[in-house]
Amino acid sequence: MISASLEDYLEFIHNTILEKKEIKAINISKAFNISRPSVSEALIRLADMDLIIYEGRKGIKITKKGIKQAQKTVKKHKILSDFFTEVLKIDREQAEKNACKIEHVIDDEIIEKMKKYKESKLKNNE
Amino acid sequence: MISASLEDYLEFIHNTILEKKEIKAINISKAFNISRPSVSEALIRLADMDLIIYEGRKGIKITKKGIKQAQKTVKKHKILSDFFTEVLKIDREQAEKNACKIEHVIDDEIIEKMKKYKESKLKNNE
DNA sequence: ACATTAAGTTAGGTTTACCTTACAATATAG
DNA sequence: CTATATTGTAAGGTAAACCTAACTTAATGT
Numbered sequence: 015m016i017s018a019s020l021e022d023y024l025e026f027i028h029n030t031i032l033e034k035k036e037i038k039a040i041n042i043s044k045a046f047n048i049s050r051p052s053v054s055e056a057l058i059r060l061a062d063m064d065l066i067i068y069e070g071r072k073g074i075k076i077t078k079k080g081i082k083q084a085q086k087t088v089k090k091h092k093i094l095s096d097f098f099t100e101v102l103k104i105d106r107e108q109a110e111k112n113a114c115k116i117e118h119v120i121d122d123e124i125i126e127k128m129k130k131y132k133e134s135k136l137k138n139n140e
Numbered sequence: 141m142i143s144a145s146l147e148d149y150l151e152f153i154h155n156t157i158l159e160k161k162e163i164k165a166i167n168i169s170k171a172f173n174i175s176r177p178s179v180s181e182a183l184i185r186l187a188d189m190d191l192i193i194y195e196g197r198k199g200i201k202i203t204k205k206g207i208k209q210a211q212k213t214v215k216k217h218k219i220l221s222d223f224f225t226e227v228l229k230i231d232r233e234q235a236e237k238n239a240c241k242i243e244h245v246i247d248d249e250i251i252e253k254m255k256k257y258k259e260s261k262l263k264n265n266e
Numbered sequence: 267a268c269a270t271t272a273a274g275t276t277a278g279g280t281t282t283a284c285c286t287t288a289c290a291a292t293a294t295a296g
Numbered sequence: 297c298t299a300t301a302t303t304g305t306a307a308g309g310t311a312a313a314c315c316t317a318a319c320t321t322a323a324t325g326t
Contacts, residue, residue: 019283040303052284054305059282070304071292102253115245121238127228145313166273176274178314185312196274197322272323280315286308293302 016063018118021087022046023056024065028076028084037074090117090125097128101135142189144244147213148172149182150191154202154210163200216243216251223254227261 016024023042030037039053048056061068065080076084091113098109142150149168156163165179174182187194191206202210217239224235 017282038303043303048283049285050304051286051306055283098250102250102257104250104253108247108249112245112247112250116242119238119241119245121234123234124224124228124230124238127230131228143312164273169273174313175315177276177316180275181313268326270323270325272321274319274321276319277317278315279317280313282312282314283310284312285310288306290305291303293300295300296298 016065016083018115020056020060020063020065021083021118022114023053024060024076024080024084025087025091027060027066027074028081028088031076039074087117090120090122093125093129093132094120097132101128101132142191142209144241146182146186146189146191147209147244148240149179150186150202150206150210151213151217153186153192153200154207154214157202165200213243216246216248219251219255219258220246223258227254227258 023046026042026045027037030041039050039057042048042056043050043053057066057068057074060066060080064077065083067075067077094113094116095106095109098104098112099106104112149172152168152171153163156167165176165183168174168182169176169179183192183194183200186192186206190203191209192203193201220239220242221232221235224230224238225232230238
C-alpha cells in the first residue's frame, strides 16, 4: 500500500508529464512546499516500489505500474471534485482541496456510486 | 491540530463514556487493536492537549474541550455515514468504514451541504 | 494471605515523512 | 572559461504512531 504523500507526488508526476512532457525533483519540491532532500527521499521510495524510474538529474520516468496507480488516483480525484461541485454545489477551490485529501482514503465502491449518482442526476436534468 | 489517530481515540472515549459511563485504556487497546503502551502514549498526548484528564488506573475523564472536539467528529461521522447510506445507497458497514476515515479530512462546509442535500431529498421524498 | 492474572508503564526500537546544514555536480552568465 | 546559481545528495535530526519485552502495581480466586 502506498501512502497519501507518495500518492500525491505520483499523481503530480503523472499530471506534469502529461502536460509538460517532463518533470524534475525541484518541481515537486516547489509544488508541495517540501525540501529538496525530502523529495529525493520520496522519489527513492517511489522507485523502490517500481512506480517510477529515477536517475537523478537524468530525469524521472513513470512506469506502467506507476501510470496505472496514478490514473486510479486521478480518476478518484475527478469524480470527487465533480460530485462536490455539481451535486453539492461546492466552489471549485474547496472541492479540489477536499478531493485531494479524500481521494487517498475513500473506497472505489463509493466513488463509483458518486459517479453514477451524478450521471443520473444530469440525465434527469434536475 | 489533532491527528486522525488521536481524533479516533477521543471519539471512542466520548462515545464509550456516554454509553457505559466509564472507559479504561485497555478498552481502547482492544477496540483499535493497538498495544497498551501505544494507548498510554496516546492518552498522555490527549491529556497534554487538555482534551482528557488521565490519571492512569484512576480513569479517563473527558474535558469540556474534549467533548466539544469529539462532538464535532461524531457529527461529521454521522452526516457522512447517513449521506452514504441514504443518498448513495452504500451498505451500512462500508459507509461506516469510509466515514471513519473521511471525517478526519473533510471540511465543515461540505459536511453542511451533505446534510442539507440529504434533508431536502427526504422532504421531496425522491 | 498469597499466587495468578490484568492493567498500565518504562525502555528501547521501527518506519514514515518531514527538516536543516553542508557538500557535490551541473548549468548558465559574463 | 571561470564564477555563480541551480539542482540534487549525504548526513544527521525530529515527531508521530506504532511495536516488543520486561517490569510494576493492583485486583481476584482459592
